[in-house]
């Protein structure tokens with residue numbers, strides 16, 4: 001109660017140690033806290049809804065790469081404030097789905113096929129080595145974590161929202177780096193994968209996504225068996241396959 005009393009004393013300038021005073025103060029703090037959480041939750045969910053709606057429009061090709069995203073128009077359309085729209089656009093720019101240009105505003109990102117190819121080339125350099133290192137040191141507990149992740153991927157692949165499955169399929173690779181206790185590698189991979197997020201969202205078919213998840217299972221089987229040569233070959237083939245499926249379909253823009 002002392003901590004609460006200190007807060008009361010500071011915020012209201014009262015030096016009361018009476019029980020009733022404390023109780024009123026606690027009520028005020030709890031009330032304000034609940035109110036803050038309520039508004040915060042409301043704001044977060046509204047931002048989420050705009051992010052979801054815009055991502056869906058991009059995935060369904062209703063918003064093509066390079067399209068300008070006017071804040072006021074979006075605010076009117078979703079019946080929310082411009083601040084919320086700005087927050088949503090900022091979040092999407094962090095995932096590289098949206099490009100923010102100073103003094104010009106926000107646009108749907110226009111990733112190039114060449115950039116996707118370069119990203120996959122760097123990923124091969126990093127991840128083939130990472131996979132072998134993981135196979136060498138993996139414990140049954142770590143293998144279990146990867147298998148649990150794959151189960152989530154497979155559940156997401158059978159649903160219609162491609163943004164969830166795209167995130168989970170990419171996160172599988174980041175999880176391996178995290179399980180190796182290499183935060184730098186995990187950060188680099190996260191960045192590389194988000195560079196291809198738009199291409200993946202727009203051009204990875206459900207069938208390709210299912211195939212990708214199946215390959216994750218085969219890779220983890222080889223990791224569990226500590227078959228390093230097979231792990232190396234499987235990771236390389238997996239990245240080749242994902243790159244081919246994206247850049248081949250996206251190549252005609």
Ligand SMILES: [Zn+2]
Nearest residue numbers: 169172212238
């Ligand atoms: Zn993968």
